[in-house]
Amino acid sequence: MATTAQTTTRAGGSGASGDELLLVEDLTKHFPVTQGIIFQKQVAAVKAVDGVSFHVERGETLGVVGESGCGKSTMARCVMRLLEPTGGRIVFDGRDITKLDRSRMRPIRREMMMIFQDPYASLNPRKRVGFIVAEALEVHKLGTAAEIKRRVQELLEVVGLNPEHYNRFPHEFSGGQRQRIGVARALAVNPKLIVCDEPVSALDVSVQAQILNLLKDLQKDFGLTYIFIAHDLNVVRHISDRVMVMYLGHAVEVATREQLYAEPKHPYTGALLSAVPIPNPALGRERKVVVLEGDVPSPVNPPSACWFHPRCPRFREGHCDVETPSLYSFGDGHTAACHYPLEGWPLTAEEMARRDGARPGSQ
C-alpha cells in the first residue's frame, strides 16, 4: 500500500499545474467495526476510502464516478471535513485544512458548499425557502437583515425561481425547483468550491437537463469549481473537464473527459462505459457489452492486491492477485492503476473473445 501511495502522490503532483484549488493526498477514511457491548474493541475496519489522491484546478469540474459503495460520497465528505479523515492531507486554496479545529475551520466552510442528492430530504420542510437560503449568510453574519433578504431574492432569481416565492415552504415546489433551491443555498456565501453529490440522480431527464444547464451557466458566470459526483456516466461526461473513476475506495483512473471516454485504460472504466445503454438502437445492437460478473466486494474484507481482480476480464493469476498495481501514467495527467491496461477502445471482436475465454467459470 505504501508504494501505491507514493506513486499516487507523484502522479497527482505531476498533473497539477500549480493553480489547484484543492489538493488531496493519500486520503484515507476507515470506519471501525467494533464488537462487544461495554468494552468495544475494534475487530476490523471498513476501508471506505483508501489512499485517494487528486487535485482540482480553479474553475474546472472534476467528475467522480463509481458504483454505489465505492466511497465517492465518503471521499467528498472528508474533503469538506464533514467526516474526519483517518489519514492523508487536504490542502484547500493553499491552506492545509486536514487538522484545523472547529473554530478555525468555520471561515473556510463558507468557501466550500455542497448540493445534495435528494431535494426532498435536504430541505427542512418546516422552514421557508427564504430562511433556508439565508441561513448560511446569517451564520457567517454576512450583512444586515435587509441586505440578506435582498441577496436571497437575487439568488432565487439567479437559479431561475420567482423571487416572490421567498416565503413559500419546500413542499410547494416540484423536485426540479427544490433542487434549484439547493443550488441557491450553496451559492449564497459565494463559495469557491461546490461539491455536488449526485445532484440530478433523483430527477427526470427533462428536469435533469434544466439543472445541468443551470450548473454550467453558474460556473461560467461566477467562475465556480465543482466536484461532481454521479453514477451516471452520461451526466459526468456532459459536465466534467476531468473525471476520476473510483472502485472500492481507490481512484483507479483519472483522466480528462476526452481521454477517459475515448481511450479508457482501466478495465473497470471500460466495463462501466460499455454497460451504459446508448439511446440509439442501431448503435446499441452492434455494440458488445463487457458485463462484469458478481457484485462489488465488501470493503471490510477486500480481495488481495488489485481490488478489482476477482471481477476483472484481464485478470492474470499470480500477478494481479499478488502485486498491487501502482498508478501508471499515460501522459497528460492520465493515470490508471492496472498491470494490464486496455490497449484500444472500443474493443475489437477478437479481444472480446479473448476476454470471454480468459476467465472460464468465473463465478
Next chain:
Amino acid sequence: MALLEVNDLRTHFRTDDGIVKAVDGVNFTVEKGQTLGIVGESGCGKSVTCLTIMGLNPKRTSIISGEALFKGEDLLSMSQRRLREIRGDDIAMIFQDPMTSLNPVHKIGKQLVEAVMLHRDVTKAGARARAVDLLRAVGIPRPERRFDDYPHQFSGGMRQRVMIAMALINDPDLLIADEPTTAVDVTTQAQILRLMKQLQREFGSAIVMITHDLGVVAETADDVIVMYASKVVERATVDEIFSRPRMPYTWGLLGSLPRLDADVDRLVQIAGQPPSLLTPPNGCRFHPRCPYVMNICRTEEPRLAPVPGADGHLQRCHLDEETKQREAAKLLAATLADAS
C-alpha cells in the same frame, strides 16, 4: 390475436381536490415474445397503466373503464378469483424497488416456494427444486445456500434478481417490469437487462418495460410508446422513434439526454413542469411547454394519427409533416454526427 390488447383504458382517481385522470384513453398491444417500452416523465401515468392492468389499484377511489384483453379475456372485468389465478402465473410483475417488494421477515426461499405452490400442484420439494433452478438461472451464486437467507442479506442487485426469479418462476406469458433497473448501478443494470433478454429468448415471454431511461428502451424494446400527462403521444417501433421521432415532446426527451455517443455543449431543456392532472391544459396537453406551439394547439386536442409513409407509427401533434421532418432531422444531426 395479440397477447395483450389494451383498448381505451382510463383510470381516474377520486381525491379531495377532484378527479385526477391518471390514465386517459390509452391503447396498445403487446405480441408474444416482443418487448414494449413505455417511456415518460414521472407522473405521466405509465405505472398506473400497468397497475390497472394487473388490477392493483385501490378499489374505493379508482374509476376504471376500457378493456385489457389478455388472450381474449378482459382483465378489468374478470372476477377477483380468476384474476388471482392469472396474476403471478400468466402475468407477472417486477417492481422498481427490490428493497420494499420482498417481505423482510421471510426467507427468500420461502417466498419463492409460496409463489410456485399457489399456482402449481407440486410438492414442497418440487417447488424448492424449481426455486433453486430459477435462482441459478438469474445468476445467484450457490443458490442452495442462499435459499435460506433473508432479503437483507442480499445486495440491491441480487435482490432485484430474486424479484426477477420470483416473477419468472411460473413461466409467465407476460412480464410487466416497472423500472426494473432504476435503483441499481450501471454494471448491475447491464447484468439484469442481459438476463431479461436471455430469459425472454428462452421462455418466449412478452415484456412490458416501463422506464424513463431512453437508453434502456433503445437496448431492450421492439416497440415504444411515449406517454405525456396520462395520454399516449407517440407510438412506433424502436428504430422509428429514435431515427424519425415526430412529436416535440419526444424531441425534448431525446435532446435533454446527456449521452456517450454525442457531444453537445448545452442540453435541450423542456421548459416548465408537467401539468397537474387535476386540471390538465386545454387542447394539446403539451402546448404550455411546447416550443412549436400554434393557436390550434391551445384549443383543439390533436388525434393520435398515423404518420404518412411509416407503418404503425402514431403521433399526437398538429404540426405539419414537413416541419416535423425538418426539426427531427435537425435534432438527429446534432446527436448522430458524432456517433457515426
